[in-house]
Amino acid sequence: MKYSAITTHPRRRFRYFLSTLSMTVVLSLASHAGSAEKAQRVAQLDPSRPEDALTLTRKMNCSLEDGRPVLHWWKGTMISRVPGERDRVLFNIQGMNIRQCGSFNDPKRGPGFRSVSREVMLFLDPVTNEVLKRWTNPWTGEEVEVIHVANDPVNMRSPMFAYGIDGKPAQFRGTFVKDKVWTSGEAPLWYDNPMAGDYQEYVGNNYQAIEMLSSFTDAAPLLDPNVKTLSSVGISWTRLSGWLPWMKMGGRVGTVVYSTVGKRLESVDDLSEPLRTEVRSNYPTYLTPPPIDDARPNETSWTYIKKIIDQRRLNEKK
């Protein structure tokens, strides 16, 4: 298998050929049809215009069509990090988020949008990929019930506009390189732990996590104002936090790391197994996003688990 005799790069040669070809097609069509010519010359979205920056941000997240559901899916592993021992793969994970966006308009702040969504993530056996019901904690030896992530809703608290409250123009935080564009960022989370007490600044136990997301797509459809919904978006999502409450690790030192890769999907039919069957059977409300005017407070894994544990405790008392 020797390719070293090839001096010029065949792919690049092919590309030149293709672009010459498409140029010929465009020119010959244009000379026949004026309307086609006009369609070819619609201005691209301009990331430096606040209104367009808003549109670009919205396209990376959902659809420009109000109410059109957009589905993202990811899979990977959850790994423990404990000082003094080799990191352990605890679970395979598969997750999905179903989302829609709605348009808003503000006389001062210009056009805006809000996204509303629901999210499921399953903890699977790292070898068989079975959906886990119970898990033997290797550090405590205790068998615990697995509580999967089912967060409803996961919403933008308020719409994002072309101009901020302070008049600051919206910026599109995308990196354009060659034919590609991506957004990449981190959300360091630090707030009162909903499962901890009223004196956290004195005795600790704050909620501490960091979420990291990169989304990749092709620059041409993103910048094309006629494309309302991007058809190809790849994502990578990672997260660090303390132990999940259902692991019953108490105050033990350690971190869990989620490492995943995924993409935008056409429909729930395209979800991988066992997530597709599990969502249809046990999380049917997660097949559609919440309503655009959803006013409920956001659910996080911690608030969700607290409700389950509180309910269990009530049942035990009865």
Added chain:
Amino acid sequence: MIKRIGCLLLTLLIIGAAPSFAKDRKLDPANPDDQIRLQVKIFCSLVEGRPTLYWWSGNMYSRVAGEPHRLLFKVHGMNIRQCRTRQDPVRGFCYRSVSREVLLYLDPLTGDVARKWKNPWTGKEVDVVHVANDPVNARDWICGRDKDGKPIDRSESMFVKDELLLEGGGAARLFYKNPLGGEYQDYIGGTYHAMEYGTTHASAAEVLDAKDTELENAVLSWGRVSRWLPWMEMGDRDGLVVFNTAGMRLDGYEQLPDVMRRELQTNYPSYFAPPPLDDARPNETSWTVFKKYIDGKRTATSGNSEK
């Protein structure tokens, strides 16, 4: 008019002919040898010795118990790589990559290359030692099959999903003898402990096309969790650093951001080309590089004090 129609016909003829190109052989993501070809097309090239440049950028945070994560640095990284391929009678299609790598720590506000850093926990100002690892090579051939000829299944971490080829979702879990630690790490700790993870996204149509030798538009994400970097002089203090970055394959050095290209020209000129294909040197890591740096500094200091 006739001429124009002729031109249009010719165009249609060419377009009509195009699908016969597309019928050419496709790589099969379920085939163990083709899985290696896909990796080679993404990481380097099926053309042996063709240099491949990747670049990525992002942020580095601290994670310390009892306080919010802090953004410590912006980072810019690059890797220049080349590969060898061979067909082995038992192990199938194989490749070995050789590369060099630089990662720069930038001031998070100005974006300038950081030279000194005031450690906010100790209050001490320290020299920033950037990553410059030469070489970062595959230790051995990576092949489609093991030494008994049994196919190695990589489909859990590299697979086609609709229009994309995706790679990732796992992590390299590193836990080995710390080159900066002593001889009794099993007893008193100090082991090197880090996790690295990455993803790649590629157009399935492009990467599966068997006549194509490399993928121009591969994008990637890279992240890492480790203890404090040695140059931070954090000693035994608890805490982690977390990297999150995204990037892609570049056509050449002119596409690097100015800050990185300038720094390479000034301080890392050997990183404009990959190491030789038969490079047999042991790999360099940030920890081994730092050890050489600090050992050199100590020698210089003791030399001075003797005078």
